[in-house]
Amino acid sequence: MSSVDTTAEVHDEHHDDDHHDHGEFIAHHFDTPEQQYDSGKLGIWVFLVTEVLFFSGLFCAYVLLRYHQPEVFVAASEHLDKVLGGINTIVLLFSSLTMAWAVRAAQLGQNRFASRLILITMVCAAVFLGVKAVEYSHKWDLNIYVASHYNYIEGYHPDAPSEGLAGALGVSQSLINLCVLPAILLVGFLVAGVIYRVRESQAMSALYLAMAVMMGGFFLGAVGGQIYQNAAESAAAHGGDHGHDAAAGEHAEEAAVTGPDTTSKYPPPIGMFFSIYYIMTGLHAFHVIGGMVALSWLYYRCTRNHFRPDYYGPVDFVGLYWHLVDLIWIYLFPLLYLIN
Amino acid sequence: MNEHEHAHDSHGDHGDLPRYNHPVSVKLLLTVFFCLVGLTILTVVVNGFGLGQLDIWAALLIASVKAAIVCLFFMHMFWEKGFNIIAFISSLFFVTLFIGLTLMDTRAYRDSQDKFPLDKRPEPTVVRDANS
Amino acid sequence: MSTTPQAAKLFGNAIGEKGNYLNASRGIKSWLLTLDHKRIGIMYLIGVTVALLLAGVFALVLRSELFTGTKMFLTEAQYNQMFTLHGAIMVFAFIIPSVPAALGNFVLPMMLGAKDVAFPRLNLCSFYLWLFGTGFLLVAMLTNGLDTGWTFYTPYSIKTTSAVMYATMGAFILGFSSIFTGLNFLVTINTMRPPTMTWFKMPLFLWSLYATSIIQILATPVLGITLLLLFAERALHIGIFDPAYGGDPVLFQHFFWFYSHPAVYIMILPAMGIISELMSVHAHKKIFGYAFIAFSSVAIALLGFLVWGHHLFASGQSTLLSLIFSAITFSVAIPSAVKVFNWLATLYKGSISLVTPMCYALSFIFLFGIGGLTGLFLGTLSVDIHLHDTYFVVAHFHFVMVGGTLTALLGGLFHWWPKMFGRMYNDFMGRVSCFLVFAGFNLTFFPQFVMGARGMPRRYARYDPEFQIFHQVSTIGAFVLGIGVVVAFAVLVYAIYRGPKVGGNPWGAASLEWQSSSPPDYHNFTHKVVMNDPYDYSVMVYDEDLDTYIHREFTVPEKPARTEPEPTTT
Numbered sequence A: 001m002s003s004v005d006t007t008a009e010v011h012d013e014h015h016d017d018d019h020h021d022h023g024e025f026i027a028h029h030f031d032t033p034e035q036q037y038d039s040g041k042l043g044i045w046v047f048l049v050t051e052v053l054f055f056s057g058l059f060c061a062y063v064l065l066r067y068h069q070p071e072v073f074v075a076a077s078e079h080l081d082k083v084l085g086g087i088n089t090i091v092l093l094f095s096s097l098t099m100a101w102a103v104r105a106a107q108l109g110q111n112r113f114a115s116r117l118i119l120i121t122m123v124c125a126a127v128f129l130g131v132k133a134v135e136y137s138h139k140w141d142l143n144i145y146v147a148s149h150y151n152y153i154e155g156y157h158p159d160a161p162s163e164g165l166a167g168a169l170g171v172s173q174s175l176i177n178l179c180v181l182p183a184i185l186l187v188g189f190l191v192a193g194v195i196y197r198v199r200e201s202q203a204m205s206a207l208y209l210a211m212a213v214m215m216g217g218f219f220l221g222a223v224g225g226q227i228y229q230n231a232a233e234s235a236a237a238h239g240g241d242h243g244h245d246a247a248a249g250e251h252a253e254e255a256a257v258t259g260p261d262t263t264s265k266y267p268p269p270i271g272m273f274f275s276i277y278y279i280m281t282g283l284h285a286f287h288v289i290g291g292m293v294a295l296s297w298l299y300y301r302c303t304r305n306h307f308r309p310d311y312y313g314p315v316d317f318v319g320l321y322w323h324l325v326d327l328i329w330i331y332l333f334p335l336l337y338l339i340n
Numbered sequence B: 001m002n003e004h005e006h007a008h009d010s011h012g013d014h015g016d017l018p019r020y021n022h023p024v025s026v027k028l029l030l031t032v033f034f035c036l037v038g039l040t041i042l043t044v045v046v047n048g049f050g051l052g053q054l055d056i057w058a059a060l061l062i063a064s065v066k067a068a069i070v071c072l073f074f075m076h077m078f079w080e081k082g083f084n085i086i087a088f089i090s091s092l093f094f095v096t097l098f099i100g101l102t103l104m105d106t107r108a109y110r111d112s113q114d115k116f117p118l119d120k121r122p123e124p125t126v127v128r129d130a131n132s
Numbered sequence C: 001m002s003t004t005p006q007a008a009k010l011f012g013n014a015i016g017e018k019g020n021y022l023n024a025s026r027g028i029k030s031w032l033l034t035l036d037h038k039r040i041g042i043m044y045l046i047g048v049t050v051a052l053l054l055a056g057v058f059a060l061v062l063r064s065e066l067f068t069g070t071k072m073f074l075t076e077a078q079y080n081q082m083f084t085l086h087g088a089i090m091v092f093a094f095i096i097p098s099v100p101a102a103l104g105n106f107v108l109p110m111m112l113g114a115k116d117v118a119f120p121r122l123n124l125c126s127f128y129l130w131l132f133g134t135g136f137l138l139v140a141m142l143t144n145g146l147d148t149g150w151t152f153y154t155p156y157s158i159k160t161t162s163a164v165m166y167a168t169m170g171a172f173i174l175g176f177s178s179i180f181t182g183l184n185f186l187v188t189i190n191t192m193r194p195p196t197m198t199w200f201k202m203p204l205f206l207w208s209l210y211a212t213s214i215i216q217i218l219a220t221p222v223l224g225i226t227l228l229l230l231f232a233e234r235a236l237h238i239g240i241f242d243p244a245y246g247g248d249p250v251l252f253q254h255f256f257w258f259y260s261h262p263a264v265y266i267m268i269l270p271a272m273g274i275i276s277e278l279m280s281v282h283a284h285k286k287i288f289g290y291a292f293i294a295f296s297s298v299a300i301a302l303l304g305f306l307v308w309g310h311h312l313f314a315s316g317q318s319t320l321l322s323l324i325f326s327a328i329t330f331s332v333a334i335p336s337a338v339k340v341f342n343w344l345a346t347l348y349k350g351s352i353s354l355v356t357p358m359c360y361a362l363s364f365i366f367l368f369g370i371g372g373l374t375g376l377f378l379g380t381l382s383v384d385i386h387l388h389d390t391y392f393v394v395a396h397f398h399f400v401m402v403g404g405t406l407t408a409l410l411g412g413l414f415h416w417w418p419k420m421f422g423r424m425y426n427d428f429m430g431r432v433s434c435f436l437v438f439a440g441f442n443l444t445f446f447p448q449f450v451m452g453a454r455g456m457p458r459r460y461a462r463y464d465p466e467f468q469i470f471h472q473v474s475t476i477g478a479f480v481l482g483i484g485v486v487v488a489f490a491v492l493v494y495a496i497y498r499g500p501k502v503g504g505n506p507w508g509a510a511s512l513e514w515q516s517s518s519p520p521d522y523h524n525f526t527h528k529v530v531m532n533d534p535y536d537y538s539v540m541v542y543d544e545d546l547d548t549y550i551h552r553e554f555t556v557p558e559k560p561a562r563t564e565p566e567p568t569t570t
């Protein structure tokens, strides 16, 4: 018969951020830092399990559509830009690298270095969303929406906008609409950062300025994506006649091979592909946004020098989450973009 | 905190870290990253070959390799406790079960679904621009 | 036999410097912002009880409407809304969180000898998610109502004008509440067991909560995505479940039941865990077949993922798949029966005290037995074609959900009530409530088996005269059952205020939570917990001074060497 001491040390539940004694971040109900770390680690892995199953429903819908109506995918593929998708893949992979590196820095107690790596990760996340905004807005311009609103006509090209900000910048109105909220956030974070600097609250100021930089990343992605998009379109319009013909010929061939009526009596529900596309990428983007919030929190804690070799759990756990977001994209990219 | 950082950096073997703390070397992280970039380019290139039916399998295979190395090194699974690995991997088993059985079933009744009368399909709800 | 002062502190009413968890701090804020698992458990208990009473009133309204078979006070549309809300609130807001989140929250860390669950903030967050989710269901009820049935089947749920979006949002949020509870418990059991408590020295209630957590973690996210897709379907018409756009309405059923069949085990497994405790403690005998009961919990949890198709036998599911699902459904009977036989074997030659919790536990075995066996009828392909969507189904799942889970919940409440509040209830009145629940329940649902087998369809507001006698008996039974439940809660609540005080361990139970004072200290235990086999009752001996059972280690045999003035413990 043995006994366990359950009344070890009793710490106050609300830890005070300003002193740095050893047991500072050990919650009162854990006996050792290791127990706390192990609990958090298992918790985040289990959370990732729930995330995988959460996305599994979408993958299920995807598999069924792809299995039963492969012709939908062929028709939809012309609207998906492999280059933008590929760039976004690289951006996310790079953010995973900086995240993993930030974990290493936190493990070694290098808070300052970790905060810089986390900032890079945050910016990458925003760049990703900026590129995504260009992709979305381009589809919306072509009337490519979810199944019930899908209304794309072969060969349709929207007129260049002539009025307002959109006209001045030569970009579509839907992209401008998507940029409104990030712009407000960018300005808001900047203002908040300056105010806190004036008030001499360094950590808060650093946090808000970092978040402003992050939102800058969104515009970096959006501008870069749009420049590529414009270039690709003009290439298609000028020298791209050949390519276009080839594509059209390929389509005709495809139609001749499968025949319109062999698998289904009805035109393929191409809109269904985009329903799945929007839900999958939208939900993924939502997870990216969640990751940005969590990363901002980590950034703040790094600037407060919270992490030590025996306490770096939060960086590790957010890192695992971030890698999962990356993992999901690793599958989404070939499934949604690489279709022939 | 600065002297702390230097103190840790000077130890190559990290001998004074708690036993649950295994930092991954920068070299390994960079290697993994470049492998991932390489595989991404590879998957785009392979996609260009036009392998037909094999396309999707090739793409999935490459994606799985990428996912595996992200899991192993970025997510520290290589050094992870067995229980956590089993917990995470088991999710894949349940996903397979879910998708597999559902796919098996929808195959059986798909024909009847295609009989849904076309004239009852609603028109798209977006009003098209006048210029199109 | 006398006690050491330490024992008095351990098992009596003496408590640490902060006081017990009920009086450690005061004010509504100290409850709403608490991170203490015991208080969160109590808040959950209040919440789920309100949900139970609300949905119970709906049930009584439904049964009253069915008394004559013609219109009394509900139109057909109102009837549809009523049974939908009854089902949705009962399932999502009551049964799923009832045992794990209310009782489990209170008991689980204490059974581990721990101070709290692994993530106390997440625990509180999960409670508030429950509150918001239930709030959304109520908003749905108060705006346009909901008439899809709790299953939200497409394509009707896409078309109806009732408040499907609020309801799906509510169920979605409740799903996350459930996931977080499961995650918390799983991690707590994994990492916070005391070093000497190996997996096979855990109380069986923890095994069942562990198995439940596995289901919550693996299945509930699929419900989340299902409801999110349904929400998107309503908001944007994405078409995945809508045949009008080339979607597949049966796919929704696959999605839904991939969660909802395992969810049935989220409801029943914790109840089985309670019964394992009750049987052993109140028969004062070591549980029979510990390992079998433990593994059967896990087996039920895992098999539960392989049978969802038995809800689709009549939906055009492929024959091969129906066959597979039917066969696996039968196999779930094996671990369930393993449990029942082990409980019965535990009773054999035990010294059974027929206190209220034991009465409920015995009711459970009878009712769950019938509920489980009729499940086999429904799992049989050909029989199911006849019984599908009849009152037979209704009776079957009520035998499991109400006869099983609700009975076990009440039994568990009567068992742990003295621990939670330090007061004993009136045992006679407790047994009266048990009798009313048992009799009322059988009166309500037994006739439903008969009329279901004769073809009375479920979810109909009107019926042919030949079914009237069954419906009338059922309605009378429902009111008896309702009175029984109210009496049970009345007995319990009365005890909080007027019941006699009890010591730490009135039953002589051996699991760790009984080594704390009653009500437990703010930090659960003021002293070292003595590790022992949770089913070895010989270690607990009755102490006259304290009027409660204490651990043998703390008794001073015979020689009254140090009989200091004992703390009086009523």
Ligand SMILES: [Cu+2]
Residues within 6 Å of the ligand: C260, C261, C264, C307, C308, C310, C311
């Ligand atoms: Cu079922």
